[in-house]
Amino acid sequence: MRRRHRKSDCPVHFALEVFGDPWTLLIIRDLMFKDRRTYSDFLRAEEGIATNVLADRLTRLEQDGMVAQDETPSGGGYRLTPKGIDLLPIMMEIIGWSAKHDPRTAADRGFVRRLRRDKDSFTRELRAALRAGHVRRRSPDRVSKRTEVAS
Secondary structure, eight states, X not given: OOOOOOSOOOHHHHHHHHHOSHHHHHHXXXXXXXXXXXXXXXXXXXXXXXXXXXXXXXXXXXXXXSEEEOOSTTOOBEEEOHHHHTTXXXXXXXXXXXXXXXXXXXXXXXXXXXXXXXXXXXXHHHHHHHIIIIIIOOSSOOSOGGGOOOO
């Protein structure tokens, strides 16, 4: 991780330094739940990230060890690292909170039901799918559609 001047040693401050802007979390969301992997995929997201912001956030995420450039023959993509996958419980909490408090949420109802019914088991299943699809890279198969969430 690159060194930044830290204003405090507060754990919340540290987390916000790494992924505390909306674009960073949306890139993590896209990698984690929407099977977006390439620069073009991220640009096509409904939020409409600017190219300079996307390039900056991908660079920061790489420097912080959250994502890595894909080393597959097709190349050109990104994948979550184990450190990035460790954000799964946080992302699931954000989705659950938003589904509860946002009457216009786009969160997939089946996803939210599973999250509410058996969060621990669901998290383990998703983590295993993410590891298989991002870290191990044994096959070209990507993360199962069961991990998709419209948000």
